[in-house]
Amino acid sequence: MKAWIRKNVDAVVHMIYPKVCMQCGWDLFEDENCICLKCQMTLPTAAPTLNHPQILQLFYGRCSWLNGILYLKMEKSGGVRDLIHALKYYDSPEVGEYLGERWGRYLRRVHRELPWDAVIPVPMHPKKIKQRGYNQCDSIVQGFVRGSGLMSLPGVLERTQWKESQTFKGRWERSARELNPFSVRDIDALIGKHVLLLDDVVTTGATLEWCYQALEKVPNIKCSVGALAYPVHNRVSG
């Protein structure tokens, strides 16, 4: 009886506030989440390699990531860009969880054993979290660990300075260690571990480079990197 009432209440709620596909805008069926089946089937995914050349080449001579993974190809406009915009600017952390989970499952299906001990999100400054309401990389990691079966270590790396203005400075100035807005809060939790650091979109790689510089201070740490989406219209470059 309870299930029957629940189903009917859900149906009425759906009529008033229909859940729509974040990508194409069509109504979602009851068992669909975030995007419709058609959009799921056509998600432009990258090869499921653990050493994606595009992200590893981007950091050549800057960071020694052990593995580099990418999930979605992002054109200048279109579905993936809309999903990332919804995740970052339209109060939709569920998009990150949903895509992160698919990504984790995708890798798990191909590689029986994944080489990482823990997954960590690129941290956001507490003031910015307060402004946005959430850190989109936390959402991606939450989904990723559900899909992959790995564990996460949120909060071990933190952003202690906001420094938005650094975005406009040159690469060398940006990567100067003394300007690094990131630091490791819990060194003990990371000693000897192989961590996978996840970001939403990789473009210049400046943020990830800062994170790498903070992480490499931990004894015997191994670091790998991943981004949920990467631009394909212009090859990512320095």
Ligand SMILES: [Zn+2]
């Ligand atoms: Zn759709």
